[in-house]
Amino acid sequence: MTDYEWKTNVVEMIFSLSNRLQAIGDELDEKTTVKQRLFITGVSRFKEAPTLGELAKVLGCSRQNTKRMSVDLEKMGFVAISKDSNDARALRIGLTQKCAEHFEQLGDWASGSLDTIFTGFDDDLAHSVYKGLLRLAHNTDLLTKANGTAIPEAGS
Template sequence: MNQMDKQAYIFGGVLALANRLQALGDKLDEHITLKQWLFIAVIFKSEHASPTISEVAELIGYSRQNVKKMAVALEKRGFVSLMKDEHDARIFRIHLTPKCAVYFQTRAEKEGQFMKHLFEGFSEERTDALYKGIMQLAENINLMESRQHETEKE
């Protein structure tokens, strides 16, 4: 397989694996989807204790409207709370609730097993190489998005 064929395979493979991973992850827990898990994980790992809807949208790569919709759904279930920013009432900040923390503590072992099985057979070198490859793809996507935004402004 030549370089172009490998790149095409990786591109298609990433898309297909993302769909399969989402289906697997959704079966992990009947109460929360994989996309909701990612949403909560991003907030938990965020530099800000309570990121804005726009900040979460940018980190995940979802539209602001999709993040708001997900936040409202999770708020109804008691996992997050939406609060207006102290300085700008147009901005909503997302806070994880104590219920969310407790819930995710109860599923920590299940998540650990999921990750263990997902990366079974991966050496440290293979994990490092995949990590570096994904980071490079993310950087390239960021550059492509920046160029696209510049083109749209013209």
Template sequence: MNDDEMKANIFGSLFLVANRLQVLGDQIDAQVSTKQWLLLAVLLSCENQRCSLTELSKKIGSSRQNIKKMALILEKRGFLKLTRSDEDKRTVLLQPTQACLSHLKTREKNEIAFVESFFTGFDTEKLMVMQESISQWMKNLARMEDTYGEEE
């Protein structure tokens, strides 16, 4: 297989891996999908576990509308609190509730087992190469977003 064929194979495989990972991940928890879990994980990494819809959408790489849709679902389930910013009433802030934090704690062991199983067969060297590769892809994507990204 030449370089172009390998690139095409890897490129297509990324989508297959992502889709299969999402389907499996969604089976871990009936209350929180994989994409909702990612939203919560990114939110928990924000300062004071509080972030705006716009900031979250940029960090996750999804549209503001998709983030808002997920946030409203999570709010209905009692996992998020959505409020307006005191400084700018147009800004919607998201914050996890205590119920959310408690729920995430209950699934922690399953998450750890899931990730460990996903990385079976990866030694430190493979993990380092994978981490470097993903880091390079993220840099490339940031550059490409400047070129191909939608005008706002």
């Protein structure tokens, strides 16, 4: 296999796995999608409720898409949107008790699914895959900057 072919195969596999994981994840919960759960996970990683901009940067999507997802999840009762106490223009996203209770119920099933996905992975392999994905994310950020596109950096 040539250098170009294996690189193409890796990118194709990432897209394929992404689609498959999304389909599996969407079946997990009839109330929320995988993207909504990733959004909620993103919010939960902050010590204090993040602003839309902070959250957009972590999620790697636009502020507009972050706001749209926030509004949808607020209607479902999973997040609360509030104005920042220091900057009335900034909106903060916090998780609700309803959200915590809902995701506590999903915990065991989600944990079991992750265990299945990572069957056969020892710590070294899992760490290597993670490091490789971090490098791909970093290089994608470099490409984004070089092309001048407006997609925020992942993992910043």
